[in-house]
Amino acid sequence: MIKMLLDVKNLSIYYYTLAGTVKAVENVSFAIGKREWVSFVGESGSGKSTVAYAILNLVPSPGQIINGKIIFEDKNILELTNEELREIRGKEISMIFQDPMTSLDPLRKIGDQIAEVMIEHGIEKEEAYEKAKELLKKVNLPEDRISYYPHQLSGGQRQRVAIAIAMAFNPKLLIADEPTTALDVIVQDAIMDLIGTLKDEGTSIFFVTHDISLAAERSDKIAVMYAGKLVEFGRVEQILENPLHPYTQSLLASVPDLWSEKEIKAIPGYPPDLRNPPSGCRFHPRCPIFKEKPALKGICDVTEPKAIEIEKEHFVACHLHR
Ligand SMILES: Nc1ncnc2c1ncn2[C@@H]1O[C@H](COP(=O)(O)OP(=O)(O)OP(=O)(O)O)[C@@H](O)[C@H]1O
Numbered sequence: 001m002i003k004m005l006l007d008v009k010n011l012s013i014y015y016y017t018l019a020g021t022v023k024a025v026e027n028v029s030f031a032i033g034k035r036e037w038v039s040f041v042g043e044s045g046s047g048k049s050t051v052a053y054a055i056l057n058l059v060p061s062p063g064q065i066i067n068g069k070i071i072f073e074d075k076n077i078l079e080l081t082n083e084e085l086r087e088i089r090g091k092e093i094s095m096i097f098q099d100p101m102t103s104l105d106p107l108r109k110i111g112d113q114i115a116e117v118m119i120e121h122g123i124e125k126e127e128a129y130e131k132a133k134e135l136l137k138k139v140n141l142p143e144d145r146i147s148y149y150p151h152q153l154s155g156g157q158r159q160r161v162a163i164a165i166a167m168a169f170n171p172k173l174l175i176a177d178e179p180t181t182a183l184d185v186i187v188q189d190a191i192m193d194l195i196g197t198l199k200d201e202g203t204s205i206f207f208v209t210h211d212i213s214l215a216a217e218r219s220d221k222i223a224v225m226y227a228g229k230l231v232e233f234g235r236v237e238q239i240l241e242n243p244l245h246p247y248t249q250s251l252l253a254s255v256p257d258l259w260s261e262k263e264i265k266a267i268p269g270y271p272p273d274l275r276n277p278p279s280g281c282r283f284h285p286r287c288p289i290f291k292e293k294p295a296l297k298g299i300c301d302v303t304e305p306k307a308i309e310i311e312k313e314h315f316v317a318c319h320l321h322r
Pocket residue numbers: 015017022024042043044045046047048049050051060061062063210274
């Protein structure tokens with residue numbers, strides 16, 4: 001067995017709201033190897049961000065991790081003390097977000113914010129500022145930006161600063177939750193390149209996007225989420241050339257193709273209300289194959305499909321594949 005960097009087992013996360021319990025993530029298992037780029041894809045509300053936050057035990061209230069293990073290098077993240085977690089955050093595991101302003105302080109200079117992370121983890125002040133300049137260079141920002149405030153930078157430049165902070169300690173894992181969604185295509189590409197640089201230097205990437213074609217460009221593996229479930233997980237080639245889950249097939253059919261006249265098909269229907277998810281396979285009410293085959297009645301709508309490994313490293317949770 002190859003040793004994985006991150007091993008998530010049977011993760012379930014609920015949000016306890018006044019309007020009911022939202023079963024946002026249910027029994028999700030996956031692993032990320034060293035230097036591996038794994039992209040989580042799926043429609044809005046499928047639980048991608050919730051899983052991302054859980055990895056640093058940062059699921060926001062009223063969310064609660066109700067079951068599972070998150071093993072990062074032999075330690076269960078969910079059993080660490082706050083102090084142990086602080087030691088890991090920003091150093092071994094870094095996180096960047098769709099809006100870099102969620103992590104940047106609008107009132108403080110860029111240089112101070114980059115240096116601060118290093119000072120917090122025990123680096124001398126002078127060295128931290130030196131390193132901050134190097135980091136700015138590394139993300140292709142001029143050194144003088146060190147004395148700028150966040151609002152003096154563009155959205156793309158702010159995201160570069162967030163990446164510079166994330167890079168400060170050559171983290172083992174970068175969690176990136178839709179870091180390019182708010183940016184135009186050219187800037188988006190530059191940010192993807194930077195994340196690629198981190199990977200080349202040995203960092204594993206947990207990348208969240210609703211855009212499966214963006215995921216396909218750079219990832220090693222793709223994880224497909226539907227309504228809180230991980231329905232398919234595999235190497236990019238496997239997912240693109242041999243998608244097994246009807247939901248993955250629908251997602252791929254909904255991608256505009258520049259080179260063909262192929263008709264784009266939106267997925268009919270809506271994701272379910274996770275306070276009261278469908279019985280059996282959560283996708284069955286929208287599944288085109290379930291609709292076509294009467295023999296599946298009493299199976300897909302009744303029994304939860306378990307994830308099984310169909311070919312090496314390619315998992316699917318669907319009754320059509322048993
Ligand atoms: N603070 C919260 N309180 C209550 N429910 C929440 C909260 N945050 C998320 N949820 C619910 O949990 C589910 C998963 O949400 P999550 O944000 O993880 O999905 P996502 O896949 O990241 O979606 P998006 O693509 O829109 O970012 C959704 O049903 C959402 O409504």
